[in-house]
Amino acid sequence: MQPNDPVVRLISEFSKLPGVGEKTAMRLAYYVLRTDAHDIQQLTEALTAAKERVRFCEECFTFTELSPCQTCTSPSRNRLLVCVIEKPADLMAIENSQRFTGQYHVLHGVLSPLDGIGPDQLRIRELIARIAKNQIQEVILALNPTVEGEATGVYLTKLLSPLGVTVTKIAHGIPVGGVLEYIDRQTIGRALENRVASKF
């Protein structure tokens, strides 16, 4: 088959998705070809809508259609309590635990000097501004227990503690080396309840 063949092209596009190898891409492409055109149209529309309509929340920097997002504007959520996370997927993981009623702040990464990611590449300046503006009382660090995540936690604790805000981190209970977005909701709920003062 030629490279501009639609089937080859579809397989090639699927292969670019994370965790999708050549065999899986082929399986997905043949699924698409034998599935009702309407269903595939719904998928392409969902893809286009997500790219066109979803932006960053101006408050917490998660993905949202309306900025500020629902979580930031909800009157039932505690505005004095902010949970700091690495990426938007972690927000959904924590929401699924149904144990957190505060707000979020998405850093969009962790400190990683080898990859050129310093404080200026993360949403740290915006977090400090938000703490002052909303008179936030407690910041819960819900970062992954990796070397970079721990280092980012220590950095933020040093940076935020002088501002008069209590800095806590979610409890161990999450297996070290695990990845937050894949942990079950019960474990995440326990980790939120058992948060301890962050020391340096």
Added chain:
Amino acid sequence: MQPNDPVVRLISEFSKLPGVGEKTAMRLAYYVLRTDAHDIQQLTEALTAAKERVRFCEECFTFTELSPCQTCTSPSRNRLLVCVIEKPADLMAIENSQRFTGQYHVLHGVLSPLDGIGPDQLRIRELIARIAKNQIQEVILALNPTVEGEATGVYLTKLLSPLGVTVTKIAHGIPVGGVLEYIDRQTIGRALENRVASKF
């Protein structure tokens, strides 16, 4: 988040793909959101093009943009030798072995009475017509070594042998219970070489 939220909708659409669970769908959705819009546009265009431009080949019933397909019209391929396969994905698996220079015939399934799939639901009538029209000398059955695949092979051998065509099947060497589209090219090449007369 609400059900009509674009992110929730995208996760839901990804979940409908085969082998994609909730966690994988979430991971794919967040990949889409943080990836360059141009790349995602290429994916949606590939999906749309595949659905709009790909049809069944009128000869062999594989997926193709032009009917008859490249394999059916190629002057360098042996028109007297036809390999019968269950689905288009198997064609690409066999082509990758680079050991087959004949043509294909896609059944689009195997006999499965419990699922209501009889001979009329498969492209068997078209195969018989093709054998007569093209004076095909040998039909190689390259069906999966499942109960249904074996039964379909026996059925086709009984049906086709009286037509004066040699019916062979690809050699065992493919692990029993395995699925053709996932087998490595060397094993598939060996199985093609070692084909034996199909008995009933």
